[in-house]
Amino acid sequence: MSRVLVVEDESAIAELISINLRHAGYEVTIAATSDQAQFEVDRVLPDLVVLDWMLPGQSGLALAKRWRSTARTRELPVIMLTARAEEADKIAGLDAGADDYLVKPFSTNELLARIRAVLRRKAPEALDALVDVGGLKLDPATRRVTRDDREVRIGPTEFRLLHFFMTHPERVHSRAQLLDRVWGDHVFIEERTVDVHVKRLREALEPVNCARMIETVRGAGYRLTQQVQALSN
Numbered sequence: 001m002s003r004v005l006v007v008e009d010e011s012a013i014a015e016l017i018s019i020n021l022r023h024a025g026y027e028v029t030i031a032a033t034s035d036q037a038q039f040e041v042d043r044v045l046p047d048l049v050v051l052d053w054m055l056p057g058q059s060g061l062a063l064a065k066r067w068r069s070t071a072r073t074r075e076l077p078v079i080m081l082t083a084r085a086e087e088a089d090k091i092a093g094l095d096a097g098a099d100d101y102l103v104k105p106f107s108t109n110e111l112l113a114r115i116r117a118v119l120r121r122k123a124p125e126a127l128d129a130l131v132d133v134g135g136l137k138l139d140p141a142t143r144r145v146t147r148d149d150r151e152v153r154i155g156p157t158e159f160r161l162l163h164f165f166m167t168h169p170e171r172v173h174s175r176a177q178l179l180d181r182v183w184g185d186h187v188f189i190e191e192r193t194v195d196v197h198v199k200r201l202r203e204a205l206e207p208v209n210c211a212r213m214i215e216t217v218r219g220a221g222y223r224l225t226q227q228v229q230a231l232s233n
Contacts, residue, residue, distance in 0.1 A: 002047040002119060003027045003171070007037040007063070008081065009055055013104075017050060020108040021115075034058035038066075041073060045170050048115060053082035053093065061096045068097035072169070077118045081106070131166040134226030136210050138166050147208040157182075158201040165214065165224035174221040198222055 004021055008014035009032045018028045029046070031037040034055050040046070049067075051060040060080060067073035080098040082089065093101045099118045102111060131138045136147045143159060145152040154162065160182050165173075173181075175191040183193075202211040215223050 003029070003044065004115065005029050005031060005037065005040050005046040005049045007031045007034070007049060007055065007060060008052045009033065010052075017108065017111065020112065024112055026115075032056075034060070034063045037063060041067070041076070044172070045072065045076065045168075048077040048079065048119060050079050050081060050111070050115070051098070053080055053084060053089075061093065064093075064096040064098055075122070077122050079111070079114055079118060131163070133166050133169050133224065134210070134213060136166070136205075136208070136213065138163055145204075147210060150208050152204055152208055152210075154204045155200065157197050158204055161197055161201055162205075162224075165222075169224050169226065172217045172220045172223045177221070194222075 004026045006014055006017050006021070006028060008017065008030070011032070014030045014032070018030055021028045029040050029044075031040050032055075034057050037049070037051070037055075041049070051064060053060045055063070060082075064078050064080065067076055067078070078098045079100045079102060080093045080096075081102050081104060082093065083104045084090075084093075090101050099121070100114050102114060128140055130140075136145070138145050138159075140163060145154050145159065145162065161178070164178070164182050175194040178194050179191065198214060198216075202214050205211045205213065213224055213226060215225055217223055
C-alpha cells in the first residue's frame, strides 16, 4: 500500500482527495500547513506528496525546493496543486522540483491517474539504482552490499529484505507487509520467518557497524533508519 501525504489547507478539498485516495487503496495522511507537512515527512517518508502551492506560512513551492535540496527527500515524488494556470506558474512549479502539476479545479480521477503515473515512473529507478543509506551501499546490478569499501556477506533472502528496507527508509513495516513485499505470495510462510531473517540480516551487517540501522518497533514491526548511524561508527 503506497503512502500519500496530502498537503492542503482547505479542509473540504483535503477531505475529498483523502476519501478518493483511500477508496483507491492508498494510505493517506493530511497536513494543513508547511510545518505540519515537514513534520509528517520527517516522521515517515511518504511514497508521494500531493502539495498545494498556496499554504499558510511557507508556500508549497518553497517546501518543494527544500525537499529537493535534502538528500533524504531528494527523490520524493511531488504533485503540485494550484489555482495558478499561467504557463510561467507551471514552469516555476516544475522548476521547484514538482514531478507533475494539476490546476484547480481538477477531477479526482485525473489526480489518481497522475499519481499512478508518477509512482510508475519512480518504481523502476528504485529497482535498479544503487541505493545508499547512511554510507551503507547496495547495488542490485552486482548484488553487492558494501560500507567504506568493505563487502557484506549476505544471503539472497537477506539481500531482498535489505533492498526493500533501503528503498523505503525510515518507514515502519509490519511482518505481514514484509512477507507480502519481500517474499511475494508465499502465503504459507509464517510471520515468525521475518524475525529469523531480520536477525540474520543484523548479523551480516554487524562487521560493518550497521546492525543497529535495523530497528524493532515494538508492536508494529521493523524499520531501517540512519538516525543511529553516528552512534555506530
